[in-house]
Amino acid sequence: MPWARTAGSQDAAASAVDKSWGSGVSQRETTVEAVQSIRVGSACAAPSLPATRRLVMTLAFVLFLTMLPVTMLVPVLRELVTERFDGTTFWTHAFMSINLVGGLMAAPFGAWLADRHSGRKPVFIFAAALDATLLGLMYACARWQPSLSLLLTLRFLEGAAHLTSLSTLMALAGDWSGPGRGGRVMGVIGAALIFGTAFGTPLGGRIGQENPVFVLLLGAIICVVAAMLGLRLAEAPSRRAPASLRATLLLLHDFPRLTTAYVFGFIERLCVGVIVSTFILYLGEVQRLEPARKGLLMALFLFPFAILCYPMGRLTDRFGRAIPMCAGGIAFGLVYALYGAVSGPWLVVLMLLSGVLSAVMFAPNLAMCADLAPPDQKAAAFAGFNMAGSLGFLCGPLLGGTLMSALTPRLGAGASYQATFAITGAIVVVCAAGSLPHLLALRRHRLTR
Numbered sequence: 001m002p003w004a005r006t007a008g009s010q011d012a013a014a015s016a017v018d019k020s021w022g023s024g025v026s027q028r029e030t031t032v033e034a035v036q037s038i039r040v041g042s043a044c045a046a047p048s049l050p051a052t053r054r055l056v057m058t059l060a061f062v063l064f065l066t067m068l069p070v071t072m073l074v075p076v077l078r079e080l081v082t083e084r085f086d087g088t089t090f091w092t093h094a095f096m097s098i099n100l101v102g103g104l105m106a107a108p109f110g111a112w113l114a115d116r117h118s119g120r121k122p123v124f125i126f127a128a129a130l131d132a133t134l135l136g137l138m139y140a141c142a143r144w145q146p147s148l149s150l151l152l153t154l155r156f157l158e159g160a161a162h163l164t165s166l167s168t169l170m171a172l173a174g175d176w177s178g179p180g181r182g183g184r185v186m187g188v189i190g191a192a193l194i195f196g197t198a199f200g201t202p203l204g205g206r207i208g209q210e211n212p213v214f215v216l217l218l219g220a221i222i223c224v225v226a227a228m229l230g231l232r233l234a235e236a237p238s239r240r241a242p243a244s245l246r247a248t249l250l251l252l253h254d255f256p257r258l259t260t261a262y263v264f265g266f267i268e269r270l271c272v273g274v275i276v277s278t279f280i281l282y283l284g285e286v287q288r289l290e291p292a293r294k295g296l297l298m299a300l301f302l303f304p305f306a307i308l309c310y311p312m313g314r315l316t317d318r319f320g321r322a323i324p325m326c327a328g329g330i331a332f333g334l335v336y337a338l339y340g341a342v343s344g345p346w347l348v349v350l351m352l353l354s355g356v357l358s359a360v361m362f363a364p365n366l367a368m369c370a371d372l373a374p375p376d377q378k379a380a381a382f383a384g385f386n387m388a389g390s391l392g393f394l395c396g397p398l399l400g401g402t403l404m405s406a407l408t409p410r411l412g413a414g415a416s417y418q419a420t421f422a423i424t425g426a427i428v429v430v431c432a433a434g435s436l437p438h439l440l441a442l443r444r445h446r447l448t449r
Contacts, residue, residue: 055176055234056185060192062233063169065226066128067196069135069219070099070162072204079212085148095155100390102156103163107383108248110164111171114379115243120172123379125230127165132223134158139216165226167386171379174370175236180317182449186366187313190359194306198299248380257447258381260435261369264325265385266392267431268362271336273396274424275301278404279339282417287343297351304355305362312363320449321364321371322439328360329432337425340418361432368439371448399424 073080074096081087081095114123138154141147170189177185204215252258275298283289283297316324335353342350366385373381400420407416442448 056173056188058229058232059169059173059176060188062226062229063166063189064192064196065222065229066162066165066169067193068200068203068222069131071197071200072207072215072219074201075205076208076212076215079208080142081148084142084145085151087148091148095152097394098152098156099159099162100394102159104387104390106160107163107167107387108380109245110160111167111380111383112243112245112248114164114168114171115248115377119235120168120175120379121230121233121235124165124168124172124233125227127161127168128223128227128230131158131161131165132220132227134161135216135220135223139213139220142213142216163383163386163390167383168379170382170386172233172236174373174378174382177367177370182370183313183315183317183321183363183367184310185313186370187310187363190309190313190363190366191306194302194309198302198306202295243377243380247377251377251380251384255372255374257372257442258369258384260438260442261365261372262384262388263431263435264329264361264365266388267428268358268365269389269392270396270399271424271428273393274400274420275396277397278400278417278420282340286414286417287347297347300348300351301355301358304352305358308356308359309363312359313367316364316367317449320443321368322436322443324360325364325368325439326432326436328357330429332357332361333425333428333432335425336428337422339421340414368442368448372442
């Protein structure tokens with residue numbers, strides 16, 4: 001089949017470029033042949049069928065629903081763990097973290113299942129149904145309080161189901177992001193991710209005022225609805241071979257071109273981890289803000305972030321991924337470094353700018369991950385992306401806490417907060433500036449736009 005031969009030559013060329021970069025050795029002949037093959041393939045390959053607007057919006061809505069049960073639990077952590085099970089502050093934090101650990105451990109195997117079968121839809125439906133079941137069991141456990149260890153075990157397993165369903169949905173969106181449309185499709189997906197985060201927390205707080213346990217029950221119902229809507233999703237007309245578990249586990253080794261997307265994903269979530277821990281503490285201890293004011297600042301960050309993901313995705317289809325990612329990263333890092341140096345209206349301005357610049361970084365990075373993912377391992381590629389993000393979110397509070405513990409005895413609380421935000425912002429600036437040559441090389445070799 002001519003299409004299959006052309007696609008195969010593209011994959012082989014991209015793999016050759018990967019090996020050339022991964023080894024750190026300049027192989028001019030291999031690179032030239034790779035670029036020529038890609039150009040030929042781009043000219044001759046049959047165009048991918050574009051995703052319809054209805055399909056993309058259905059995918060985005062299902063992904064939005066998938067994000068709600070996780071973020072709804074944030075406002076009721078103390079009521080669920082500390083009050084109902086007499087848990088300490090450590091176990092309250094562990095309840096939130098163990099979900100991420102479960103996702104990290106299970107993500108490669110969930111991705112392997114999604115890449116191994118001819119259809120991703122059954123894997124998503126199973127994972128969403130399992131997520132609903134586990135949330136239902138957590139509701140029963142929180143209501144009748146058999147033991148905290150059982151609740152944490154269920155929470156660990158629920159994290160595995162959640163990240164599997166999330167990565168599978170993103171892979172399905174990546175399947176449908178055809179040439180010239182990857183940015184806008186992944187921009188919609190990115191917006192759904194952030195809107196799920198932005199709406200989940202206040203919804204959980206509202207429900208939790210009546211009864212914190214009902215948040216778990218509502219989460220289970222939402223996952224059931226997501227699984228049912230998953231039946232309406234369509235598989236992309238792909239011609240991919242099933243991936244082996246070994247190939248899934250060695251994805252980054254075989255395709256080092258994905259490293260930059262993962263590093264950006266890690267750094268972005270690292271910053272969010274510092275915001276939800278150190279920055280929130282700073283607003284209370286130094287700025288003396290009430291909880292409602294803190295929530296408003298977080299909304300000023302999240303909603304511009306979500307709203308602008310789709311427009312930024314469209315722009316990257318026209319102008320490419322590299323420049324927006326790096327320019328947005330450098331600007332975001334500089335804004336982040338100023339968090340501890342301003343107050344009042346200027347803090348409002350910084351949060352708005354942070355949301356705008358986060359969209360400038362995040363949407364192109366999602367689109368680039370879809371560009372660089374091997375066609376037969378898209379679920380593995382997005383599982384790796386989500387694992388990098390989860391690891392960054394775990395490391396964020398650790399970074400903030402470590403810096404504050406080390407600096408406070410010498411500088412005092414106020415100056416230590418300023419230094420912590422400045423150091424975190426500097427990390428983003430260095431990452432963005434240092435990634436530019438590699439991103440331009442990816443574009444030059446036509447592996448991304």
